[in-house]
Amino acid sequence: MNSDVGHDQRFFCAALAEAEQGLAEGGVPIGAALVVDGRVVATGRNRRVQQGDPIAHGEMDCLRQAGRRRDYRRATLYTTLSPCMMCAGTIAQFGIPRVVVGENTSFGGNEAFLRSRGVEVLVLDDARCQELMRRFQEEHPDVWAEDIAE
Amino acid sequence: MNSDVGHDQRFFCAALAEAEQGLAEGGVPIGAALVVDGRVVATGRNRRVQQGDPIAHGEMDCLRQAGRRRDYRRATLYTTLSPCMMCAGTIAQFGIPRVVVGENTSFGGNEAFLRSRGVEVLVLDDARCQELMRRFQEEHPDVWAEDIAE
Numbered sequence: 001m002n003s004d005v006g007h008d009q010r011f012f013c014a015a016l017a018e019a020e021q022g023l024a025e026g027g028v029p030i031g032a033a034l035v036v037d038g039r040v041v042a043t044g045r046n047r048r049v050q051q052g053d054p055i056a057h058g059e060m061d062c063l064r065q066a067g068r069r070r071d072y073r074r075a076t077l078y079t080t081l082s083p084c085m086m087c088a089g090t091i092a093q094f095g096i097p098r099v100v101v102g103e104n105t106s107f108g109g110n111e112a113f114l115r116s117r118g119v120e121v122l123v124l125d126d127a128r129c130q131e132l133m134r135r136f137q138e139e140h141p142d143v144w145a146e147d148i149a150e
Numbered sequence: 151m152n153s154d155v156g157h158d159q160r161f162f163c164a165a166l167a168e169a170e171q172g173l174a175e176g177g178v179p180i181g182a183a184l185v186v187d188g189r190v191v192a193t194g195r196n197r198r199v200q201q202g203d204p205i206a207h208g209e210m211d212c213l214r215q216a217g218r219r220r221d222y223r224r225a226t227l228y229t230t231l232s233p234c235m236m237c238a239g240t241i242a243q244f245g246i247p248r249v250v251v252g253e254n255t256s257f258g259g260n261e262a263f264l265r266s267r268g269v270e271v272l273v274l275d276d277a278r279c280q281e282l283m284r285r286f287q288e289e290h291p292d293v294w295a296e297d298i299a300e
Contacts, residue, residue: 048218055205055214055240064205068198072299089239090205095299149222149245 008078008100011035012124015078016102018045018058019132025050028140028147029132032062032079041075042066048147057147059087063094072096080129082108084148092117102129106137107148158228158250161185162274165228166252168195168208169282175200178290178297179282182212182229191225192216198297207297209237213244222246230279232258234298242267252279256287257298 011033018031028046035041044062047053056064059079072094082104083091091099091114098120104111106129111121137144161183168181178196185191194212197203206214209229222244232254233241241249241264248270254261256279261271287294 052217053214054216054218054244055210060205064203066204067202068204068296070296085243086236086240089242090236092239093235093299094204146218146220149243 007038008076008122008124011040011076012078012100012102012126014040014043015058015080016126016128018043018062019080019102019129022046022050022058023132023136028058028143029136030058030079030081032058032077034062034066034075034077036069036071036075041069046147049143055086057084057087059083060090063090076100078102080126081106081133082123083110083114085110085113088113091119098122100124102126103133105130106133157188158226158272158274161190161226162228162250162252162276164190164193165208165230166276166278168193168212169230169252169279172196172200172208173282173286178293179286180208180229180231182208182227184212184216184225184227186219186221186225191219196297199293205236207234207237209233210240213240226250228252230276231256231283232273233260233264235260235263238263241269248272250274252276253283255280256283 014033015031019029022045023029027049030046033043042065044065046058047056076098078100080102088110101123164183165181169179172195173179177199180196183193192215194215196208197206226248228250230252238260251273
């Protein structure tokens with residue numbers, strides 16, 4: 001494992017911990033972390049259920065927690081699940097140049113959009129994230145369908 | 151003025167009122183309203199300054215205020231300014247089929263993305279919205295640059 005991957009795995013754990021907390025709260029188990037200059041500046045998780053907030057996807061909640069910033073161009077956003085079009089559009093709008101994704105088998109499809117906007121996308125194929133989503137999709141198919149507007 | 155345009159102008163006033171309230175609060179003067187089945191179900195405004203929240207663009211705040219819904223496919227989103235890529239991505243993700251935009255001279259460029267996703271986009275070229283943005287951009291160029299991540 002090279003040094004970059006080691007860093008990514010370490011930062012990714014902050015996103016995964018948020019996803020696990022979301023599941024424990026009865027929420028959609030998707031978490032995110034924003035890293036700037038080698039430091040986690042904010043984490044977040046999907047809070048649709050907890051706050052009744054349809055825009056509170058993990059990535060969005062993380063960016064809200066991070067507050068007003070001017071350093072997005074030095075940031076990497078870690079997320080346990082591949083970004084939906086809301087979150088992908090936000091990453092492009094904010095000018096975040098790099099996204100590390102836990103997995104894209106439970107949901108995906110916006111990687112090409114991100115890359116077309118110059119965003120580097122790394123997919124970890126993390127089995128823990130897949131298992132979290134599998135459990136959630138089985139137990140709450142209605143909330144999952146709502147969260148991806150299906 | 152045909153009946154549809156009359157309805158649009160009436161609903162649009164709810165978005166414009168939010169933009170004006172935003173300016174009065176020292177915020178970014180952009181407002182939005184969500185209409186479902188001929189009824190305003192929520193309004194919102196940019197609250198970056200008021201709440202220190204970078205994702206609280208007018209459209210996003212409005213969708214947050216509207217809460218968890220399953221009726222986006224019968225909705226029209228009114229917004230005083232052409233949606234940024236975050237808001238355009240959200241409109242596409244939520245499956246909102248129609249957007250009425252106050253103006254797209256102060257900011258724009260995502261109309262083609264929206265139309266490519268099947269969203270109908272109507273631009274009103276509203277002089278009141280242009281004037282609100284002109285005043286704000288002159289008085290707070292730094293906050294405006296921050297809001298569009300430039």
